[in-house]
Amino acid sequence: MPEKFIPIADIRYASRVPHVPAHIPTPTGLLADTLGRPLRDLRISVTDRCNFRCSYCMPREVFDKDYAFLPQTSLLSFEEIARLARIFVANGVEKIRLTGGEPLLRKNLEVLIEMLAKITTTSGQPLDITLTTNASLLAKKAQSLKDAGLQRVTVSLDGLDDAVFRRMNDVDFPVADVLKGIEAAQRVGLTPIKVNMVVKRGTNDAEILPMARHFRNSGVVLRFIEYMDVGATNGWRMDEVLPSAQVIERLQTEFPLLAVNPNYAGETAERWRYADGGGEVGVISSVTHAFCGDCNRARLSTEGKLFLCLFASQGQDLRALLRGDFSDAQIGGAVGHIWQSRTDRYSEMRAALPADASPADTGRRVEMSYIGG
Numbered sequence: 001m002p003e004k005f006i007p008i009a010d011i012r013y014a015s016r017v018p019h020v021p022a023h024i025p026t027p028t029g030l031l032a033d034t035l036g037r038p039l040r041d042l043r044i045s046v047t048d049r050c051n052f053r054c055s056y057c058m059p060r061e062v063f064d065k066d067y068a069f070l071p072q073t074s075l076l077s078f079e080e081i082a083r084l085a086r087i088f089v090a091n092g093v094e095k096i097r098l099t100g101g102e103p104l105l106r107k108n109l110e111v112l113i114e115m116l117a118k119i120t121t122t123s124g125q126p127l128d129i130t131l132t133t134n135a136s137l138l139a140k141k142a143q144s145l146k147d148a149g150l151q152r153v154t155v156s157l158d159g160l161d162d163a164v165f166r167r168m169n170d171v172d173f174p175v176a177d178v179l180k181g182i183e184a185a186q187r188v189g190l191t192p193i194k195v196n197m198v199v200k201r202g203t204n205d206a207e208i209l210p211m212a213r214h215f216r217n218s219g220v221v222l223r224f225i226e227y228m229d230v231g232a233t234n235g236w237r238m239d240e241v242l243p244s245a246q247v248i249e250r251l252q253t254e255f256p257l258l259a260v261n262p263n264y265a266g267e268t269a270e271r272w273r274y275a276d277g278g279g280e281v282g283v284i285s286s287v288t289h290a291f292c293g294d295c296n297r298a299r300l301s302t303e304g305k306l307f308l309c310l311f312a313s314q315g316q317d318l319r320a321l322l323r324g325d326f327s328d329a330q331i332g333g334a335v336g337h338i339w340q341s342r343t344d345r346y347s348e349m350r351a352a353l354p355a356d357a358s359p360a361d362t363g364r365r366v367e368m369s370y371i372g373g
Ligand code: SAM
Pocket: 050, 056, 057, 099, 100, 101, 102, 103, 132, 133, 134, 154, 155, 156, 196, 197, 198, 225, 226, 227, 228, 229, 230, 234, 368, 369, 372, 373
């Protein structure tokens, strides 16, 4: 078996200050990148900290007590995040996902949600605002999040077996408390709730069927995510990926499934429904079935760097523009220019290589806990 390689040193990620074009076109919300992909989805990381140490995301060997998380002064303020959100929405964004790290660790997050909830899209629709969480604080916060204007939540849960789950989160956090968070979210109407399970072959793949049994007929949409080679610290190996096709095969041994059409272009999950009417499940095949062709997502790090791909090694420092003497129109012009120059399609490139290879990269890939999922 190949040895795991886990680097122990960390460096901050490279970034450049974006070019502000001299001539700024009026934003139309119809930007397209070099592959014709529109900008629709903005994922905002509100903290790089987390109270879990999931081995596939923040292995404790690296994210230990000496790890240098971002200092408070580096973080974008809520006013800065809301200003950028308005600029992105003017340029086509219709959906914002708050993430992290663990977003519910950011103090007074409800205040940010209230600010975002006031924004409308270019077509006059309310902005779609959602949040991805490990649910450790959800039971306590569900009501205030809903009151602030949050519409839905996605909860991460990697199994129902307590020993397996405690091992995966690596902080001994019990399944029961996550389930309480999900129930609270359902009670206050943060719905439809999605539950994401990252599947690692040999670690939690025995949890696929129990998870399906548990969430069938509950209104919760369970989605199985292929374990991805994000970041540079999780010691990813192809032989720990369980291809989504095999997840579906395993589900079909117990529950006949029917394919469902995507809700919208660029949807990451392939959707299925239980033939007996028990609801919906999905698979996200980031490794075995690249979906770069429709990728309409941009990611904003906690300290205001813009990344156009989950596998990027360099961001664009929008905070430098926010804290400089630039108008919204100028920052919007810079964002438009960045998007129109975008060429990223990492997963497609990887798919064209042998199974255990990674596309040549120019720098250290950004961690998922830093830019969010
Ligand atoms: N802490 C929150 C949570 O876990 O829901 C939000 C941030 S977390 C980075 C966002 C999502 O990324 C989670 O659903 C998590 O399971 C997923 N994720 C993290 N590392 C991953 C990996 N290596 N492969 C696949 N998904 C991963």
